[in-house]
Amino acid sequence: xxxxxxxxxxxxxxxEELGKYRKEYSDLKMAHAMSPLENPLQIRKVRRSIxxxxxxxxxxxxxx
Numbered sequence: 001x002x003x004x005x006x007x008x009x010x011x012x013x014x015x016e017e018l019g020k021y022r023k024e025y026s027d028l029k030m031a032h033a034m035s036p037l038e039n040p041l042q043i044r045k046v047r048r049s050i051x052x053x054x055x056x057x058x059x060x061x062x063x064x
Contacts, residue, residue, distance in 0.1 A: 001049045006056045018053045021046055 001017065009017070025046045031037060 001052065003052055006052050011057065011060055014053050014057055018050065018057070021050050021053065025050060 001021075006014065025043070028037065028043050028046060032040060032043060037043070
């Protein structure tokens with residue numbers, strides 16, 4: 001998810017997407033541990049999307 005999409009999303013949408021991305025991340029990590037993924041850069045992309053969403057949620061909490 002791009003930063004512009006993260007900023008436009010509501011807090012509830014971000015939390016829902018965050019859950020989906022965390023599940024996808026764990027599935028990718030498990031699949032990669034069993035046999036190498038065709039595109040291992042997917043793991044990095046998902047991990048960074050999770051970080052973007054968590055950062056935005058924290059920023060919203062602090063700003064009130």
